[in-house]
Amino acid sequence: MPKFTRRATIAMSAAAAMLFTPATLAQNAAATSNDLPPEGAIEARRGLMRSVNAILQEIRTVTPADLDEVGVYDLQQRYLAIGGMLRALPYLFPAGSDLPEPAIAAGGNPSIATPAVWTDFPTLVALAEAAADIAFAASIAPQEELAEQVRTLRSGCTACHSIFMEYRVADFGAPVEGPVPLP
Numbered sequence: 001m002p003k004f005t006r007r008a009t010i011a012m013s014a015a016a017a018m019l020f021t022p023a024t025l026a027q028n029a030a031a032t033s034n035d036l037p038p039e040g041a042i043e044a045r046r047g048l049m050r051s052v053n054a055i056l057q058e059i060r061t062v063t064p065a066d067l068d069e070v071g072v073y074d075l076q077q078r079y080l081a082i083g084g085m086l087r088a089l090p091y092l093f094p095a096g097s098d099l100p101e102p103a104i105a106a107g108g109n110p111s112i113a114t115p116a117v118w119t120d121f122p123t124l125v126a127l128a129e130a131a132a133d134i135a136f137a138a139s140i141a142p143q144e145e146l147a148e149q150v151r152t153l154r155s156g157c158t159a160c161h162s163i164f165m166e167y168r169v170a171d172f173g174a175p176v177e178g179p180v181p182l183p
Contacts, residue, residue, distance in 0.1 A: 041097035048085050048092065055082055056154070062147045075146055076139045082153070083135035090125045093117050112166045124164055131156030 055078045062070050098118060117124055134156045138149030 038097040038099055041092050041094050045092035048089060052082055052085050060150045064144055064147050067143060072143055079135045079139035083132040086128050086132035086135060090128045114164055114166050117164050127160040131160060
């Protein structure tokens with residue numbers, strides 16, 4: 001039976017600490033690109049997504065039979081943390097944080113966000129909020145459905161990633177053709 005690991009618990013705690021209040025989100029939406037350096041924005045959103053993924057990896061191993069051991073409350077809290085992180089995510093894409101391939105040569109990491117992030121920001125916000133709403137709804141789902149909600153949440157992730165994320169072959173940095181399903 002799965003147990004939540006210390007790594008995912010730390011990721012969830014860190015994510016909860018970085019959640020934004022509505023006032024902060026509004027302030028960040030109006031901020032200029034000078035407020036958050038592009039490299040910092042890229043690392044912040046990667047860290048946030050790594051935290052989301054660590055929590056999702058654990059949730060997806062839980063079966064309805066495991067809920068007594070794992071604890072319904074712990075599972076609900078993980079869904080809530082994911083929802084909060086997804087609600088904040090779009091605001092980690094300030095103008096100028098779309099570093100191109102030459103960033104690799106300069107020792108930096110390029111953004112794997114597609115140009116659509118900056119040309120169709122309202123859709124990014126809408127999809128992130130929809131995925132956050134799925135996570136929030138999962139947190140209050142009936143106990144017998146709680147473990148299965150991860151599939152629905154993954155579909156929200158895939159909808160956003162298919163438009164706003166460029167997948168790369170890890171070893172070579174080459175773009176991958178077409179959408180890649182999430183694990």
